[in-house]
Amino acid sequence: MRTPPRILIVDDNATNVKILQARLASEGYEVVSAADGEEGLSAARQLTPDLILLDVMMPKVGGVEVCRRLRADPGFPFTPIIMVTAMADLKDVIAGLEAGADEYLTKPVDHAALAARVRSMLRIKGLHDRVESLVDEMKHWNASLERRVATQVSELERVGRLRRFFSPQLAELIVSGGAEDPLQSHRREITVVFLDLRGFTAFAERSEPEEVMGVLRQYHAATGELILAHEGTLEHFTGDGMMIFFNDPIPIPDAAERAVRMSLAIRERIGSIAESWVRRGYSLGLGIGIAQGFATIGAIGFDGRWDYGAIGTVTNLAARLCGEAASSQILISRPVYAQLEAMLDVEPPQALTLKGFQRPIDCFSVRGISGTALKAAG
Numbered sequence: 001m002r003t004p005p006r007i008l009i010v011d012d013n014a015t016n017v018k019i020l021q022a023r024l025a026s027e028g029y030e031v032v033s034a035a036d037g038e039e040g041l042s043a044a045r046q047l048t049p050d051l052i053l054l055d056v057m058m059p060k061v062g063g064v065e066v067c068r069r070l071r072a073d074p075g076f077p078f079t080p081i082i083m084v085t086a087m088a089d090l091k092d093v094i095a096g097l098e099a100g101a102d103e104y105l106t107k108p109v110d111h112a113a114l115a116a117r118v119r120s121m122l123r124i125k126g127l128h129d130r131v132e133s134l135v136d137e138m139k140h141w142n143a144s145l146e147r148r149v150a151t152q153v154s155e156l157e158r159v160g161r162l163r164r165f166f167s168p169q170l171a172e173l174i175v176s177g178g179a180e181d182p183l184q185s186h187r188r189e190i191t192v193v194f195l196d197l198r199g200f201t202a203f204a205e206r207s208e209p210e211e212v213m214g215v216l217r218q219y220h221a222a223t224g225e226l227i228l229a230h231e232g233t234l235e236h237f238t239g240d241g242m243m244i245f246f247n248d249p250i251p252i253p254d255a256a257e258r259a260v261r262m263s264l265a266i267r268e269r270i271g272s273i274a275e276s277w278v279r280r281g282y283s284l285g286l287g288i289g290i291a292q293g294f295a296t297i298g299a300i301g302f303d304g305r306w307d308y309g310a311i312g313t314v315t316n317l318a319a320r321l322c323g324e325a326a327s328s329q330i331l332i333s334r335p336v337y338a339q340l341e342a343m344l345d346v347e348p349p350q351a352l353t354l355k356g357f358q359r360p361i362d363c364f365s366v367r368g369i370s371g372t373a374l375k376a377a378g
Contacts, residue, residue: 001050001122001125001126001129002030002050004028004029004030005029005030005050005051005122005125006029006030006031006032006047006048006049006050006051007024007029007030007031007032007049007050007051007052007053007118008032008033008034008040008043008044008047008049008051008052008053009021009024009031009032009033009034009053010033010034010036010037010039010040010043010044010052010053010054010055010058010063010066011033011035011053011055011058011084012035012036012055012058012059013055014035016055016084016107016109017033017035019109020053020109020114021033023109023111023114023115024114024118027115027118029118032047032049036058036059036060036061037058037059037060037061037062037063037065037066038060038061040052040054040058040061040066041061041066041069041070044066044070044076044079045073045076048077048079049079050079050080050122050125051079051080051081051082051118051121051122051125052070052079052080052081052082053082053084053105054066054067054081054082054083054084054096054101055083055084055085056083056084056085056086056092056096057085057086057092063083063084063085063092063096064083064092064095064096064099065099067081067083067096067099067100067101068099068100070100071099071100078125078128078129078132079125080102080103080121080122080124080125081100081101081102081103082101082102082103082104082105082117082118082121083096083097083101083103083104083105084104084105084106084107084109085104085105085106085107086106086107102121102124103117103120103121105117184298184299185296185297185298185299186296186297186298187294187295187296187297188247188248188251188294188295188297189247189292189293189294189295190245190246190247190248190255190292190293190294190295190297190310190314191245191246191247191255191256191258191259191290191291191292191336192243192244192245192259192290192291192292192293192295192310192314192315192317192318193232193242193243193244193245193246193259193262193263193288193289193290193318194241194242194243194288194289194290194318194319194321194322195223195240195241195242195243195244195263195266195286195287195288195322196240196241196242196286196287196288196322196323196325197219197240197284197285197286197287198284198285198286198287198326198327199283199284199285199327200239200240200284202283203215203282203283203284204239207282211282215277215282215284216239216240218273219240219270219273220237222266222269222270222273223242223266223269223270226262226265226266226269227244227262229262229265230246230258230259230261230262230265231246231250231252231258232244232245232246232258232259232262233245233246233248233249233308235307235308235309235310235315236307236309243310243315243318243319244259244262245259245295245310245315246258246259248297248310255292256290256292256336256339256340257339257340257343259290259336260290260330260332260336260340260344260366261369263288263290263330263366264330264366264368264369266286266288267286267288267328267330270286271286271328274286285326285327285328286327286328287322287323287324287325287326287327287328287329287331288322288325288329288330288331289317289318289319289320289321289322289323289324289325289330289331289332290318290321290330290331290332290333290336291314291315291317291318291321291332291333291335291336292314292333292335292336292339293312293313293314293317293335294312294314295310295311295312295314295315296310296311296312297309297310297311316356317333317354317357317361318333320352320354320355320356320357320361321333321352321354321361321363324352324354324363325365329365330365330366331363331364331365331366332346332363332364332366333361333362333363334349334361334362334363334364337349337364342370343369343370344364344366344368344369344370345366345367345368345369345370346364346365346366346367347364347365347367349362349363349364350362350363350364350365351363
């Protein structure tokens with residue numbers, strides 16, 4: 001409601017209009033007028049007053065009809081209407097109230113009654129406008145909340161999707177904008193780790209499905225915890241085989257070192273678990289292959305089923321080294337060893353003829369972290 005409130009007087013009697021104007025102006029109101037019903041309708045829609053004083057008996061269009069038309073107009077805002085009628089015209093009063101009027105005054109208009117009814121109707125107008133304002137604010141808040149919820153749901157869905165491949169902290173970093181979208185195809189140098197259980201095929205052939213699933217649950221839980229702890233990216237796992245790589249989606253300076261330290265931790269953890277497997281008659285061990293090189297990385301699949309994949313010679317080499325590794329053995333390629341030579345205790349290099357590689361590949365079997373490196377770390 002505006003300040004001061006605007007009051008529209010609709011009356012064909014100029015004397016009545018002057019009296020009402022004088023009394024209302026003395027109360028500090030802005031007063032406008034119309035000389036008949038049609039003019040009143042036009043003025044009401046054009047000036048949008050805060051209150052209308054509407055005479056019942058007017059030529060052309062009477063006050064009751066003016067009230068009825070205004071109330072039937074969905075585009076006209078809520079505006080209190082006071083009908084002004086002769087003392088004996090009770091039928092007009094009833095007709096006006098039924099048409100949508102809020103109050104009535106009888107002629108001659110008493111000044112005190114006029115002032116009281118106007119204040120009462122303007123108070124109602126103010127309360128109505130306040131409610132409307134609150135409703136608009138609520139609509140705005142709800143729309144804003146819906147947008148925020150939709151954004152958060154989208155982010156949660158994206159985090160959930162990314163957590164299939166990355167550690168939780170990396171997934172959060174990607175969603176928050178701390179890293180580029182890794183699902184877009186890109187090329188990067190990575191360190192790849194392949195894990196595979198030795199003897200698993202024979203074990204699965206002669207064991208019950210429940211036994212196989214029990215072993216896999218132990219294996220996946222143990223390796224998964226260490227993969228996340230070292231912030232590795234799990235490309236895929238198929239039964240007992242796993243592929244993990246480092247330096248993507250977030251570049252890290254110590255990718256090769258993390259890969260080796262993770263592999264050593266996994267070998268130790270699975271070695272402890274394997275003791276319980278042996279007691280149950282399961283002959284299982286873990287082989288690990290590690291290689292470093294460039295690969296093309298990104299989302300692979302189709303709508304409804306996407307995986308995060310790395311394609312390149314480096315992944316094939318890591319897989320071949322894993323295939324050659326004996327139980328509890330970690331084989332690394334020469335580029336990995338070249339970076340970590342000072343910290344690793346390895347066996348003498350050996351040249352392996354691997355499927356898919358024309359020339360023999362030099363590799364090293366990792367015993368552990370060298371004593372010198374351990375002392376320096378301590």
